[in-house]
Amino acid sequence: MRSRSALRRLLIVSVAVVLAVGFLPGRAPAAPPGPHTGQGAIADPDHALGARWRSSSDVVVTGAGDADGYHLYIAREKDAFGWQTLATLKSTDIDVGPWGGSVCVTGSGRYAVVVFAPVKASNDPKLMMAGALAAVVDTGTGKATAVAAGVQFSYFNPACGPGDRALLTRAVGDDTEAGRSTDLLTVDAAAGKVTATRHVAAQLTTPAAAPDGDYGIVAGQLVKVAASGSVSALGRPQGRPFAVRATAGGGIDVVSADGERAVAQRFGGGRFTTTATGPRNRMQLFGLRGGRNVLVGQVGKAADLPPDLTTLAEDKQVGTVSGDGHLIVEGTLTSQAEAAAAQPLTAVDPGAAGRVRIAVRAVAGHVDSTAQVDTAAAPTLDVDLAAFAPGQAERPGAKLTTATASPCMIRRNDPTVQPLQPSPNQVEWAVDNAVHGTLTASRPANYLKSGQPAYSPQGMFPLDVTRHGDGSVSGAGRVPANLELAILAQETNLSQASWHAVPGDTANPLIASYYGTYDINTIDYDKADCGYGIGQVTTGMSSNDNPLDRFTHPQQVAVAVDYEANIAASVNILVSKWNQLHAEPDPYKDTLNNDNADYIENWFLALWAYNSGLHTYDQRNLPDSGGHFGLGWLNNPANPDYSAGRDGFLRDTLADAETPNHWSYPERIMGWVETPQNKGGQFSQAYKYPAFGSNPNIFFRNLVPHYGVTLPGLYDFCDTQFGCSQANNGCPAVNSSCWWHGHIDFADCTAGRCTTENLQYLPGSGAEPGVVRTYPTGCTPFDATAVTGRDPNVQINMVYTLRDTGQYNLGCAIPTNTLGGKFLLRGGSPAGQSGAPYADIDLHQLGAGYLGHMWFTHGASGSALAKHKVVGAWEPELPLLPGQSKTYTIWAHQPSHGGTWATAVYNIQKVANNKALYNSPVIDQGPEADGALGSDHWVNLGTYVLGRGARVLLSNDGAPAGADVAYDAMAFVPMV
Known part of the structure; x- marks a missing residue:
């Protein structure tokens, strides 16, 4: 019974998730055809790599996604770690923007296992749980084989073991009374197929394939998964586990977050032994060649390490390491992702597809290097979704269903509905005015040839106000402009028109799931979402909503055509989420800190409801509520679907924008509030930084003299009354008992330590800026x-x-x-x-x-x-x-x-x-x-x-x- 959010999610940002690479001795993969020159080879390799680099068999594989697909790159030490494109993965059955993914390499080094999906899957709870594709890639030839659809888009998926066996997960169900469970898929990488699917009646995370079976974490405990899917608890690690890997010798290494400390433990002989500790966000676990493991980061050894566990020093979170640990891949960032993260209001440049920056560190010489790589011709896998039966993927059968036409009220490919793609200056001006109620200048009749009468955006959608729990107006409180901009950046990259359009173009409206699916071979109008434009407004935009009771036809057209009207409507929807939380009866109101809407931190719960809905007190007795109510488990920071070792989104690097599925939705929005920022020393802002509070406990930002947004702790919304505890790694029931409600204080806003808006445009101070076109308008007639x-x-x-x-x-x-x-x-x-x-x-x-x-x-x-x-x-x-x-x-x-x-x-x-x-x-x-x-x-x-x-x-x-x-x-x- 997930309450329906009035806004839906799209993100035009690249995603690239990079996991471990493992090799067995003497089994270095064969090279793809062609010379082993590569791109971006390390300079002075004798110094950086050591004297034996020419005879080394060390290899590393990483990945990066953009509008052309998810690209795998391979580099060999004997080529001074110059990069080659190994394969490109995509599905032209899905035409919704850039791709992202995760990759691991099997223990033999012969196969890469990849999970990939459109990046917008990170905004849709259903797609995050079961909307990604999976493939196996031969690291010698680049040949790719699709093995599964409808798998989980998470930080721990896929999981490779010491052999050629890998594991995939699919999250089943949700957090209703029926609860959540997991499908665990076994992949034989050598055969290129899924050999078994087991149903685990629990939320299983961080699976690990081992020589003697399969392991994972359930309710904070290390478990072993039987052939039937039943699990047996082996023991409870210290803290909240976020990484599990097996070794060839049968050891199981687990890394957990215990407060702000990371604890590494080895499970063997029926017990856990602590092997190392470090900062929670600065210790990671990867695989090495020969079935060994490596701890990477600021690692303090607690005792003599087992012979199959070693360490590498690093001062930041990294992407992966090479098979022998000679190279650390510190991060990958595509040109499209960098532009979108630094300037999220700017449309994706199709010409930038295929360009990626790979930052590495050579361990021997402690040498940092950055490779600029252009994706070269490589084997391409274009997944045919029709090859997967319904149920194997988040897609309906390939047929028209009950409805024979889309319920979305404004049609696609209608020449009378062609919104203009705005440019960043226009969007920021509109938001700065909309949140203050001054977006009232008149649009002329027949605006953009839509045939509609004249109107003003906030004459059509008057600004609603935030309210206290007693119904009174919340003083001067309103949606902070920087918060609304961050939401729009996350939702649509601030696009009113189709993502195919660049600023200055007109095009079809941006419509979420007009056909009920993102697969261009299937239509399921019964599942159409009908989210329109820059704010993905759904309210009143579907015939299922009795829209004429809410909107007249001109309002619907304005939402689809006019970015100003759409922003005015979307601001009101966000306000409605705040007010819905405050409308709950005493003592069940959902509030934060000093409950002043002027402070961005106080909107964390409204953002949570905005994405995945609120189960109100009045809905507690519905069949799938079980007497419970509140905010759902999916976006709770305590949910182990998100790594406990994570930093704040975009706080350390723009590359975080390539892995948005590692954070809950409210955390992502708070990260976009703090951005954009360029780590290269260039201050190219698409919208202003907010006015940060003076909180001395917040990580100091290294480019501007500000602190960041105050974020709640991982377990601030985890209470035993809801079945949630840190000891249990969250909420083991994963049903409606996990829903949270109440009040907490995680930021001292009264003392001026919270974040407020910072306007680029004073409300009502000027006319709408002109669009900054990407291409000039071609008005020269044929001569x-x-x-x-x-x-x-x-x-x-x-x-x-x-x-x-x-x-x-x-x-x-x-x-x-x-x-x-x-x-x-x-x-x-x-x-x-x-x-x-x-x-x-x-x-x-x-x-x-x-x-x-x-x-x-x-x-x-x-x-x-x-x-x-x-x-x-x-x-x-x-x-x-x-x-x-x-x-x-x-x-x-x-x-x-x-x-x-x-x-x-x-x-x-x-x-x-x-x-x-x-x-x-x-x-x-x-x-x-x-x-x-x-x-x-x-x-x-x-x-x-x-x-x-x-x-x-x-x-x-x-x-x-x-x-x-x-x-x-x-x-x-x-x-x-």
């Missing part, structure tokens, strides 16, 4: 007079991508001295049949191209054509009588962005229904070079004798799956 040999006595025919050119909404003047025609798009194969709805999923409109409108889809071939074939037809209305013909030169406009197919085939048909086509010209749809950006340009398709009814056809049939196939304007120029 037919420049065509040599043109017949000046006959007008040209211009075929636009919209029949009603009045819907071109970027402000370009539309020429009127041309003849017309029509443009048609047909989806599916055969066209217009059952495949058409699926073709529409992968069809997009964009305010780019000739005078500001185009369509694009992606390539399709083979079996995908039945659902995803798209044929565009340009049909000029030539001034010819039946039987007449005339010579025309055909010019196809190619957009500055939105088209990438290098061998687009334009089929030119002489007359209506004539199957004898001219030789079809092949055109590179990639943009012409224009500095760092492409530019709009015309391409001559050739000169042909055409008759009445002639047309030009372009299909995505045969284009590469990841290629953008663009449909832009076409000019038919009569020739003498």
Whole structure:
């Protein structure tokens, strides 16, 4: 009975999770084909690596994700640890933005096991629990094999053991009265398949494959998992476990958080022995070659270590270590992730895909080095989700379900609904005004050609106020601007339009789960979410919500089209979460610290409710509540799904943005409040830092003279009355008894030690800033007079991508001295049949191209054509009588962005229904070079004798799956 959040989550930030690498002696993996030069090799390797580096078999594998997929990289010490691309993993069945993942390497070193997913999975509780894909990659050849779908997107998944066996987890159920359990999948990496799935009737975390069976943590205890899925408790480590690894000799190493201290223990002979201690956030456990383990960080040995356990000194959290421990990978950061973390309001640059920065430390020489790596051609796995039956993944059957149309009230691919993608200055201005109730300037009638009457954003959505538990207004308290900006950065990277659009474009609205699934091969309208725009507003945007009782139609259109109106609505939804917590009856109100809404720390509970909902006191007697109520277990910092060794999100490094699933949702928002910051010494802020409090107990920020946001402790929301305790590693029941309610004090706001807003724009002090476009608007009309040999006595025919050119909404003047025609798009194969709805999923409109409108889809071939074939037809209305013909030169406009197919085939048909086509010209749809950006340009398709009814056809049939196939304007120029 999870209460439905009125906002849903999207994040356009790259994720890369890097886990351990293990090798057995004498079994170094074979190299991929090609020279072993690599990129970013360590300089002066004789000093950095030691004299024997040329004969070393040490190898390391790491990963990084971006819009092109999740990339694996491999480096060998004998090549001075120069990097090569091993493989790229993705699924073009899922078109929702950048990818992230986790990788471990089996003990033989021959196979990497990878869990990968769209990064937005970290924002959706259901997808975090069971929405990721899993694959095995041969480290010698790069060949990748998909082995599972619907697995957990967590910091401990996957888990490799000393042999070629690995484990995967899938979280089952939720925190309702029915409770949460775990599927434990066994992977035979050598065979490339899942060999067994066991159901564990508990929340099992940090699994570990060992020579004598499988282990993990349940309710704070180390357990062994039987073939049936039953578990037997072996003992309780000291503190909250967050890392478990087995050795080839049968030892089990466990690292736990005991307060602010990390404790490493070896389990053997039926008991735990403490081996080392260190700071909670500065000691990690990895695997080494030969089935050994290594503790990395600020490690203080408690006793003589077992022979199969060693240590490496490091002053920060790291990604992984090489098989012999000669190299520490301190972190990986893609160019897209770095830009998104440093400037979260800026759209992802598609051209930056594939570029990654890998920071390493050579252990022998204590030498730090940073490799700039461009992803090279490598084997690519494109997972076909249809290969996995329903139930193996978080996806419905591949069919239309009960509903035959989306309940989302504003349609996709509707030319009358094309929101503008705002730029950072506009978003910050709108938020600074919205939280103070001054976002009241009028939008003109027919704003962005939407056909709606004039309105003002906060005339349409007047600012609500925060209230105390007695219903009184909370003084001057309101949503802090920096908090709202952080939420929008986390939710959508501050995008009102589709993530395919960059600032200055118009496009389809950004709509969460319009079709009920993120798989472009399936439609389940019954599960459509209908979250719109920059704030992912769902309230009133679905026909299931009786929307006309809340919104009139202009309000719905405004939420979809206008980022200002959307922000005004989303601020009110956040306020409603605060007020909902305060509306609980005494003594069950949910409050923090001094309960003043001006302080950002006091919004932690509202953020919790915002993401995963509140189970109110009135709902306690519902069947799945069991008499309990409060905030659910998923976002409780005590939940062992999040590592107890974690620091505050983004507090140490921008690379934290690549692993958002390591933190609860409220912690992520608090991290975005503290950001953006550039660790390279450049102060490039997309929005202002807040006004930090003067808390001397908070880690001093190294770039600005401020302290950070005060965060609650791991167990501040863990109380024995809710079945939660530190001794039990959280809440072992993992059902509705784990729901938390009440009051705690974790920050002294009264003493000025909490964080408040810091405005860039004074409320009501100026007009909306202009959009800072990524690409200039191309308003230059086609110049037919420049065509040599043109017949000046006959007008040209211009075929636009919209029949009603009045819907071109970027402000370009539309020429009127041309003849017309029509443009048609047909989806599916055969066209217009059952495949058409699926073709529409992968069809997009964009305010780019000739005078500001185009369509694009992606390539399709083979079996995908039945659902995803798209044929565009340009049909000029030539001034010819039946039987007449005339010579025309055909010019196809190619957009500055939105088209990438290098061998687009334009089929030119002489007359209506004539199957004898001219030789079809092949055109590179990639943009012409224009500095760092492409530019709009015309391409001559050739000169042909055409008759009445002639047309030009372009299909995505045969284009590469990841290629953008663009449909832009076409000019038919009569020739003498």
